Amino acid sequence: MRTITLIDAIREAYQEELRADDSVFLVGQDIRGSIFPHTKGLVEEFGPERIVDTPIAESGMYGVALGAAQEGMRPIVDFMFGGFSYVTFSECSVTTGQYHFLHGSQHALPLVITAGVGTGQRLANDHAMSIHGTFAHHPGIKVAMPSTPYDAKGMFKAAIRDNNPVVIPWHMGIMMLKGEVPEVDEDYIVPLGVADVKREGSDVTVLANSLQLQHALKVAAELEGEISVEVIDPRSFVPFDMETLLRSLEKTNRLVIVDEDWESGGVAATISARVMEQGFDLLDAPVIRVTLPNMPVPGGYMEEYVAPNPQRIEAAIRAVCA
């Protein structure tokens, strides 16, 4: 195993899938010059025909992917920042999610939507909002988000090979996070819809993803000896691995859900409701959510105490165990 960064792991996934399948291509804005390093060096190897820059026109840009996917290609569309997907939201949520189902499940739409997301850069709402919850609300779209370099490479490869639209943002707060990844060209995937127990524990389960997973692991390590914290990374939100979560709750009977989306209508609310419906008898305490308060993400120095952070996660763990 080598140690590489999460953003390099994503780049390797692109590179290997681009080499393996001529129908795979990337479309975005300023990806040839790699505005973010996940596209670094790709245009040199694959050319501007497969690493495609468009004008600042998100609908047309997304349309390249949508139309090409209908034509049987496997596009990866990069919105740069997740918030920018809202500029063409009717296409990438409604039209994309309903396409297969509403037309009689006769024609697949294999495409990947990615973008940098998340708090931690003090950029404010447009550049910091999460998009996984919003996409997860629209049926017909798979939604996943990697938390480690290993998962990033395997999940991006799985997303590219999937026959459905897959939204797979990556968190800017962990883009330089290093981790072990198999050798180049040692093919593997991390299947979508499978959660991963990142740390075993017995007193409380914390469900967290991406940057917040790192926060949760840090808190769990600090509480060792006092509270035994199990940390689960859902990895995918659609489909969601309820089985792994319920199995954990059989042991811990307590749940904290950490999510960087807003409190209202986010995936944390959905997961909490499902736990109540399917695992009410497993719970010894009400589920606690650690989410973004219902305000636009502020920039500057306010972000660090408004967004979920280790202090808020620790407080939630202590409260649910009290």
Place this chain on the structure above:
Amino acid sequence: MALTRDQMVILYRNLVRADHFNRMMYRRMMQGKLIGFYHPAEGAIAPGVGASTFLNKDDNLSPHHRGHGITHMLSKGIDIKYYLAEHTGKDTGCCKGRSAFHFSFPEHKVYMMSGFFGYNFAPSVGWGWAAKRRNQGQVVMNCSGDGSYGQGRAHEALLMAQNWKLPIIFFCENNGMSIFSTAGEMHPLPDISSLAAGFGMPAAIVDGQDVFAVAEASLAAIERARAGKGPTFIEAKTLRFNEHDIGTPDLSGWEQRSEDEHAAMREREPLAIATERVLAESVLSQSEIDALVEEAVMEIAAVEEFADNSEIARPGVEELLDGVFAR
């Protein structure tokens, strides 16, 4: 480019079929035998026929919504019985009865229709992009109305199509009306095709009531696209004889459209214009025309029989959930 006699006969036959299909849909809507809306095509049947008749099976087509794309789709060789079955909620429908009045014929490269007007501009770029990558002469016929050209998406599609010289025909069916609002109020210039100049794209304006003129312009643009010379804008000036959709008032702005306006429009009925010409130029005799009409009537009877004899689609929720994602 001048049309051959055979081409004129094919166009005329499709125009007769388009006219009769539109009448059938109108009748069924009034009889309560259609689900959802019907946006009648009377007065506007020639653009779809002229633009679509000479497309190949592997060319992309996104029909205009007027007449629910039937004039376009039948001209491209699609069997309308699967669409009528869809429009009546039947399990034999092109979308298994799930879509109400929408359609999808992926094997004919008619992928979708959406209520979000201008929805087809963004994917048209993708179809054109894929066609250019394949380099097998495939073209994209994007049929949209004057109203849809208000969408920013339209401008983005023109921009990218011309940047990349994509094989797309931007075929604007300008009937001067979007629901109640007039193109004169909603666009600053009288010709929607004047947009093309800003992108350096060639444009043509044709009489949308003359199916032969529409077909000539379309063939030229199709040939240009197939040759890799890039996109063309065609504006077919047409008319909407009826209200926007059956049951909606027939307003211009907020006032009833006048009888004078209707009388003037009726002078420009596309089937009458075509009939006069085929008879005058001896392309068809009256008895041959009568035979084409008889053929269309029989085709439509069979289409209705198919739809009416099909079962209503009522699959269980589990089966529907199973169809949300592809394998």
